[in-house]
Amino acid sequence: MKDITSFLTTALLTYCCLLNPLTTLLVAQSTDNNYSIVYEGDQGPGEGKHIVLVSGDEEYRSEEALPALAKILAYHHGFTCTVLFAINPETEKIDPDYQKNIPGLELLKDADLMVLFTRFRALPDEQMQHILDYVEDGKPVIGMRTSTHAFRFDENSSYQKYSFNSQEAGWEGGFGRQVLGETWINHHGNHGSESTRGLVNGLAEDHPVLKGVQDVWGPTDVYGLTNIEGDETVLLYGQSLLGMEPDSKPNYDKSIVPVAWVKNYEAESGKSCRVFNTTMGAAVDLKSDDLRRIIINAAYWCVELEDQIPEESNVALIGKYDPTYFGFGEAQQGLTPSDFTVDQRSIK
Numbered sequence: 001m002k003d004i005t006s007f008l009t010t011a012l013l014t015y016c017c018l019l020n021p022l023t024t025l026l027v028a029q030s031t032d033n034n035y036s037i038v039y040e041g042d043q044g045p046g047e048g049k050h051i052v053l054v055s056g057d058e059e060y061r062s063e064e065a066l067p068a069l070a071k072i073l074a075y076h077h078g079f080t081c082t083v084l085f086a087i088n089p090e091t092e093k094i095d096p097d098y099q100k101n102i103p104g105l106e107l108l109k110d111a112d113l114m115v116l117f118t119r120f121r122a123l124p125d126e127q128m129q130h131i132l133d134y135v136e137d138g139k140p141v142i143g144m145r146t147s148t149h150a151f152r153f154d155e156n157s158s159y160q161k162y163s164f165n166s167q168e169a170g171w172e173g174g175f176g177r178q179v180l181g182e183t184w185i186n187h188h189g190n191h192g193s194e195s196t197r198g199l200v201n202g203l204a205e206d207h208p209v210l211k212g213v214q215d216v217w218g219p220t221d222v223y224g225l226t227n228i229e230g231d232e233t234v235l236l237y238g239q240s241l242l243g244m245e246p247d248s249k250p251n252y253d254k255s256i257v258p259v260a261w262v263k264n265y266e267a268e269s270g271k272s273c274r275v276f277n278t279t280m281g282a283a284v285d286l287k288s289d290d291l292r293r294i295i296i297n298a299a300y301w302c303v304e305l306e307d308q309i310p311e312e313s314n315v316a317l318i319g320k321y322d323p324t325y326f327g328f329g330e331a332q333q334g335l336t337p338s339d340f341t342v343d344q345r346s347i348k
Contacts, residue, residue, distance in 0.1 A: 033103070033104070034087075034092050034336060034337065034338075035084065035085060035087045035103040035104050035337065036082055036083060036084050036085070036103075036104045036107075036337055037067065037070075037082070037083050037337040037338065037340050037341070038080065038081070038082045038083075039070050039071055039073075039074035039075065039080070039081045039082075039083075039342070040074065040080050041073075041074045041075075041077070041078040041079045041080040041081070042074075042075065042078060043078055044076065044077040044078025044079070045077060045078060045300065045305050045308040046073065046077045046078040046079030046080075046299070046300075046303075046305070047078035047079075048078075049078075049079050049080070049112040049113070049303055049305075050079070050080050050081075050082070050110065050111050050112050050113075051070070051073060051079050051080070051081045051082070051111065051112065051113045051114075051115060051299065052081075052082050052084065052104075052105075052107050052108050052111040052113070052114050052115070053066040053067075053069065053070050053081060053082070053083045053084065053114075053115040053117070054066075054084050054102060054105070054114060054115065054116050054117065054118060054131075055083065055084065055085050055086065055096075055102075055117050055118070056084075056085065056086035056096060056099075056102050056117070056118040056119070056121055057096055057117060057118055057119035057120075057145070057146045058096045058097050058119060058120075058328055058331070059119065059146065059282075059326055059327065059328055060117075060119075060145050060146060060220065060281070060282035060283065060326045061096075061282060061283035061284070061323055061324050061325075061326060061330075061331065062096070062117035062118070062119075062144070062145075062146075062283070063085055063086070063094050063096055063331070063335065064283040064323045064324060064332075065117065065144070065281060065282065065283040065285075065286050065323065066083050066115065066117055067083050067340040068283070068286055068317060068318075068321055068323075069081075069115070069286070069292070069295060069296075070082075070083050071317075071318035071319070071342060072292065072296060072314075072315055072316070072317070072318060073296065073299060075318055075342075076296075076313075076314040076315070076316065077296065077299075077300075077313075077314070079113075079299065082104070082107055082111075083337070083340070084102050084103070084104045084105065084107075085102065085337060086098050086099070086101060086102055086118075086121075087101055087102070087103055088101070089101055092336075093333075093334055093335060093336055094331075094335040094336060094337070095331075096331045097331070099120060099121050099122050099152075100121075100122050100123060100124060101123070101124070101127070102118070102121065102123060102127060103127075105123075105127045105130035105131060106130050108130050108131065108133070108134040108139075109130070109133070109134070111134065111139065112139070112140075112303050113139070113140050113141075113142065113299060113302050113303050114131070114134055114139065114140070114141050114142070115141075115142040115144065115299075116131075116141060116142065116143050116144070116147045116150060117143075117144040117145060117146070117147055117281065118146065118147060118150045118151070119145075119146035119147075119149060119150065120146075120149060120150075120151070120152040120164070121150060121151050121152070122151070122152055122153055122154075122157070123151070123159075125158065125159065128151070128159050128162070132159075132162070135179060135265070135267055135273065136267045136268060136269040136271065137267075137269070137271065138267055138269070138271025138272055138273045139273055140273050140274040140275065140276075140302035140303060141179065141180070141265070141273060141274075141275050141276075141302070142275075142276045142277070142295065142298055142299065142302060143176075143179075143180040143275070143276070143277040143278070144277075144278055144280075144281035144295070145220070145278070145279055145280060145281040145282055145285075146184075147176065147180060147277070148164070148176040148177075148180060148181075148182050148183050148184055148223070148277070148279060149164035149174075149176055149183055149184035150164070150175055150176055150180075151163055151164065151174060151175055152164055152165070161174065162174050162175040163175075164176050164183045164184050165183070173227070177227060178265075179265050179275065180265075180275060180277040181227065181228055181232050181261060181263055181275070181277050182225050182226070182227050182228055182277075182279075183227075184223075185223065185224040185225055185226055186223075186224040187221050187222075187223065187224065188221070188222040188223060188224035188225075188238075188240065188254065188255075188257050189221030189222040189238075189240035189241075189251075189254070190221060190240070191221050192221070192244075193243075193244065194221050194222075194240045194241055194242060194243070194244075194251060195217065195218060195219045195220070195221065195240075195241045195243065195244050195245070195246075195248060196217065196218050196219075196220060196221060196222050196238045196239070196240065196241065196259065196280060197216070197217055197238070197239040197241055197246075197250065198216025198217065198218075198236040198237070198238060198239075198259060198260070198280065198290075198291065199236060199237045199238070199239055199256060200213060200214065200216075200235070200236060201234045201235055201236065201237060204233055204234065204235050207233065207235060207262070208297065208300070208301055208306040208307075208309050209235055209262060209276065209294060209297045209298050209301050209306075209309075210235055210294065210297070211297055211309050211310070211311060211312070211313070212290070212293055212297075212310070212311055212312035212313060213236075213290045213293050213294045213297070214290060215288070215289070215290050216236060216280070216288055216290045216291050216294065217246040217288050217291075218280045218281075218282065218284070218285030218288055218291060219244050219282075219284050219285065219325075219326075220280060220282045220284070220285055220326060221240065222238035222239070222240050222254075222257050222259060222279070223238075223257070223259070223279040224257065225257055225258055225279075228258045228261060231263055231264070232258075232261040232262065232263040233261060233262050233263070234258040234260070234261045235260045235261055235262065235294070236258070236259050236260035236261075236278070236294070237256040237257065237258055237259065238256060238257050238258070238259035238279070238280070239251075239256050240254045259278060259279050259280050260276070260277070260278040260279075260280065260294060261276075261277060261278075262274070262275065262276050262277075262298070262301070263275045263277075274301065274302045274304075275302075276295075276298035276301065276302060278291075278294070278295065281295070282326045283323035283324060283326070284323050284324075284325055284326060286321075286323065287321070287323070289315055292315040292317075293312075293313050293315045296313045296315055297309050297313055300313075318342055319342055319343055
């Protein structure tokens with residue numbers, strides 16, 4: 001049946017093109033499943049590299065943010081990108097509130113980079129193991145916003161040490177602190193009323209991930225941290241602003257706090273991987289060109305292509321990008337991965 005459907009679809013598209021050669025068709029990157037979407041890289045330094053982007057948070061719209069980044073990485077830089085989503089098995093729809101299912105994680109086995117943007121997930125053992133196998137294999141990771149507290153397992157879980165609140169010796173703070181550099185601490189900025197200005201660390205301004213990065217701002221607040229500036233290299237500090245606009249005045253009563261850094265993670269296997277983490281990155285934050293730029297640059301760095309990072313990476317958004325504002329219970333309902341396909345006309 002699938003073969004017949006595929007044949008008929010191909011025939012219809014061919015007919016439409018013959019009927020009107022000027023017709024521009026939607027690029028349907030959906031795979032033969034209902035839980036992921038693939039953007040095929042074309043030309044660029046990332047050609048031949050596969051990035052798996054893992055979404056799943058209830059608050060900051062990772063299900064909208066990661067497809068936007070994936071399109072940029074694929075169509076401007078040549079990476080092939082697969083985006084995975086939290087899927088409710090009953091509805092087969094994207095459901096950020098469903099914390100126990102992100103199908104497709106087995107694709108990490110052959111991935112060159114994982115971008116993680118999850119919050120308090122309690123994944124089944126077989127899914128979680130794919131993430132751990134990936135990291136233990138010494139492969140690079142980009143963490144975004146709530147990935148400092150990516151997982152929450154109860155005390156009966158065999159994966160409890162990876163939970164954000166782990167107290168196990170050697171795994172204090174769980175996956176977030178041990179792999180990415182920090183776990184959940186608090187809101188340093190006032191959530192919903194203080195935005196964040198990203199300040200480039202002058203001592204690291206020559207780091208390749210900072211190429212072309214000057215003006216970073218996002219409406220989400222600065223996260224509190226306790227454990228950065230050991231083995232990590234801070235790239236951006238976050239300054240709390242007294243308002244939700246880019247020109248809001250700084251809150252000088254609050255210290256600046258790291259919001260983006262790089263590090264190497266030494267896995268229990270003995271292998272080492274490159275890590276970039278930012279506590280910014282909500283879907284609305286990504287309207288900032290230079291926040292997108294630092295993440296795109298980080299993808300190059302993570303896969304050891306830092307010598308090919310452009311002086312000013314192309315971070316133009318593909319198609320319309322009008323992200324949903326952050327907040328609980330604010331996710332768009334009824335979405336499927338196919339809702340994030342791309343109109344070929346928007347690719348330049």
